[in-house]
Amino acid sequence: MTDMLKVGVLISGRGTNLQALIDACAQPGFPAIISLVISNVDDAYGLQRAEKAGIATKIIRHQSFDSRADFDAAIDAALKKSGINLVCLAGFMRLLTGEFVNAWQDRLINIHPSLLPAFKGLDTYQRALDAGVKIAGCTVHFVRVEMDEGPIIVQAAVPILPGDDSDRLAARILEKEHIAYPLALRLIAEGKVAVADEVVRVDNGAPSTESLINPSGD
Numbered sequence: 001m002t003d004m005l006k007v008g009v010l011i012s013g014r015g016t017n018l019q020a021l022i023d024a025c026a027q028p029g030f031p032a033i034i035s036l037v038i039s040n041v042d043d044a045y046g047l048q049r050a051e052k053a054g055i056a057t058k059i060i061r062h063q064s065f066d067s068r069a070d071f072d073a074a075i076d077a078a079l080k081k082s083g084i085n086l087v088c089l090a091g092f093m094r095l096l097t098g099e100f101v102n103a104w105q106d107r108l109i110n111i112h113p114s115l116l117p118a119f120k121g122l123d124t125y126q127r128a129l130d131a132g133v134k135i136a137g138c139t140v141h142f143v144r145v146e147m148d149e150g151p152i153i154v155q156a157a158v159p160i161l162p163g164d165d166s167d168r169l170a171a172r173i174l175e176k177e178h179i180a181y182p183l184a185l186r187l188i189a190e191g192k193v194a195v196a197d198e199v200v201r202v203d204n205g206a207p208s209t210e211s212l213i214n215p216s217g218d
Helices: 014-024 045-052 066-083 098-103 124-131 164-187
Strands: 005-011 031-037 057-059 085-088 110-111 133-143 152-159 193-196 199-200
Touching: 005 045, 005 066, 005 133, 005 164, 014 031, 014 045, 014 164, 031 045, 031 066, 031 164, 045 057, 057 164, 066 098, 085 164, 098 193, 110 164, 124 133, 152 164, 152 199, 164 193
Parallel strands: 005 031, 005 085, 031 057, 085 110
Antiparallel strands: 110 133, 133 152, 193 199
C-alpha cells in the first residue's frame, strides 16, 4: 500500500497498547505504519517492543527541559522530522501543552480506560466500582486541550462482575483496549473518520447491534 498513514506513538511505560498497534500494523493490508516511537522515560519497556519490531525509537526526557513548552517543541520537531501524519498516545504520562494539542488537532488520538465522558482522569477502575456502575470500558478519542476531552472515535464496553476489584476490571478493559485502539487507527487510516461540530462521523462504519445488559435479570 503506497499511501500508508505514518504514525508516531508516545509512551512512558510498558507499552501494551503500543504492542497492539504494532501487531495490527504488521497485518497484510493494514493501512498504517508506525514510523517512530518516542518515550520520555529511558527504561520504558515499550522501547524494547518497538526495537524488536524494527521501529525507530527516540528518548526525549522531560527533565531535560526548562518548560513543558520546550519539551513539547522537541517532540513536535522529532515527529515532523519523521514525517508523521498521526500521533497515538499510548500510556504517555505527561500533559501536553495547548500549543502542541492545537497544532496536531484531529491528528492526535488517545485511549482512556473509561466510557467517556464518565470517569475522566486517574483511578478510573476503582471510581467505576465505587460508583456502582454496571458497565465500564474504554474510549479512543481525538485529543483536545482539556484533559480526556475530545470527539469519540471508538468505545468498547465490559460488564462489571460480582467480586470485581480494580485489578480484575482493569485486565478485562485492557483486553478491549487492544481491540479498540487498532480499530480506531484503521478507520482513520482508511479515511473513514471525519470530525464535524466536535462529533466523529464514521463513513461505512457498521454499528454493533449487540446490546450489553448487566445484570441480565435471568
